[in-house]
Amino acid sequence: MSGVTAAQRGGDMGETRRFLIGIGRGAAGAMLFGMPMLMTMELWQLGFYIERYRLFLLLVANIPLLVVLADRIGFERTSTWREAFRDAMIAYGLGIVMSAAVLVLLGDIKPDMPLSEMLGKIAIQSVPASIGALLGRSQLGGQAGDDRGGEQEDKGGDGDAVPNEISTSYSRELFLMGVGALFLNLNVAPTEEIILISYKMTPWHAIAAVIVSIAIMHGFVYAVAFKGTHEMPEETPWWHAFFRFTLPGYMVAMLISLYVLWIFGRLDDTAVTQMLMPVIVLSVPGAVGAAAARLIL
Amino acid sequence: MTTTASRRHTETEEPHWVEWATGLISALLVIAMIAWVGWEAVTEENTPPEFSTAVTGRGPVEGGYRVEFEIANKATKTAAAVVVRGEILDGGNAIEDADVTFDYVPAQSKSSGAILFSQDPGSREVRIRAVGYTDP
Known part of the structure; x- marks a missing residue:
């Protein structure tokens, strides 16, 4: 919090200063959002046994994701793709540094380990940590945090008072749902439990899980009115939003689940029906994450 | 706010x-x-797990001999903690055996693994079979 008060004191604080505070928040975000994964045994193990082409794909796919996300909620209010790219790289870098630091602190990385094991462990953790770094910037920012930038930024994040109307466009909305789903999925997908639950569930449980996930998604965003809740114009029937946002959102959550499970090698040599079950299981937290992302981001 | x-x-x-x-x-x-x-x-139909195994590869490794195999579960129920035993048979008598445990063999799916013997089975028969499992 000292950073925030310092920021308030320095009325006309320089760009550099503000940027450094942004970095600090990013690092805090990387820790906050990355910690559950940094303390997950399965992810350490994945770090050395994951096939390298899958890890590569995960790391590369993270770049456009961060760039688009940075365009929404960057370290600075970004207006160009170049700035968004810069912010994305800063977040990725912070994710890598924080992951490495925490893994060393936890004694999970030791100097006598082979280099590829160290790199693998850090690389796989850097993905959620980098998303956390970007989210930390936007969510830990707080209302008093940026004196001048704050107001401007909040409006910008919202998209309706600012020229870049595109920011709440349909594809962007689906993208944010994807990020939310991905984030929660990365938390739970590596654990043994997802697979175990899918084996314990009967098809009837699976159907119930699908229906409950969709209901949660819709309820989260439209019914229970959290802050940032989306409103429908009065005369529009409820099922408009259901078809236009909730169902596509659920499909996005399922796709992300499929992607994450494949990355972690959970679907190898598995029959199609058996693949569907863990995807449905993982889509439950995915749906919650997707809905939350629409509210928070 | x-x-x-x-x-x-x-x-x-x-x-x-x-x-x-x-x-x-x-x-x-x-x-x-x-x-x-x-x-x-x-x-x-809830058919209990049913396994079949097939040897997919073999070759010497340092200090022993490796036999790679696949285990398939054709049934609609998943088996957990599947213990697979490999034996080298010489005229019907097992002269060496080794166990390996699979966390899961999912329904209608395959898992693969390997058994390490201390000796080369040569022309002797290698038998690999599942000897037990638990319900997940």
């Missing part, structure tokens, strides 16, 4: 046709998925 009030999103009244198209496709996919799982729920 005045900003929270201003952070309300209002969906546009006249959505683009793409939104409806995406919604329609998604709805069809969800219905298809539920129908598929539902059909399975109704028709599926």
Whole structure:
């Protein structure tokens, strides 16, 4: 919090200063959002046994994701793709540094380990940590945090008072749902439990899980009115939003689940029906994450 | 927290046709998925795990001999903690055996692994079979 008060004191604080505070928040975000994964045994193990082409794909796919996300909620209010790219790289870098630091602190990385094991462990953790770094910037920012930038930024994040109307466009909305789903999925997908639950569930449980996930998604965003809740114009029937946002959102959550499970090698040599079950299981937290992302981001 | 009030999103009244198209496709996919799982729920017989094994590769390793194999579960129930025993048979007598445990062999799926013997089986028969499992 000292950073925030310092920021308030320095009325006309320089760009550099503000940027450094942004970095600090990013690092805090990387820790906050990355910690559950940094303390997950399965992810350490994945770090050395994951096939390298899958890890590569995960790391590369993270770049456009961060760039688009940075365009929404960057370290600075970004207006160009170049700035968004810069912010994305800063977040990725912070994710890598924080992951490495925490893994060393936890004694999970030791100097006598082979280099590829160290790199693998850090690389796989850097993905959620980098998303956390970007989210930390936007969510830990707080209302008093940026004196001048704050107001401007909040409006910008919202998209309706600012020229870049595109920011709440349909594809962007689906993208944010994807990020939310991905984030929660990365938390739970590596654990043994997802697979175990899918084996314990009967098809009837699976159907119930699908229906409950969709209901949660819709309820989260439209019914229970959290802050940032989306409103429908009065005369529009409820099922408009259901078809236009909730169902596509659920499909996005399922796709992300499929992607994450494949990355972690959970679907190898598995029959199609058996693949569907863990995807449905993982889509439950995915749906919650997707809905939350629409509210928070 | 005045900003929270201003952070309300209002969906546009006249959505683009793409939104409806995406919604329609998604709805069809969800219905298809539920129908598929539902059909399975109704028709599926709960057959207990049934294993078959096949040797996929063999070769010497340092200090022993490796026999790689695949184990398939044709049934509709998943088996957990599947213990697979490999034996080198010489005239019907096992002269060496080694165990390996699979965390899971999912229903209608395959898992693969290897057994390490201390000696080269040569022309002797190698028998690999599942000897037990637990329900997950």
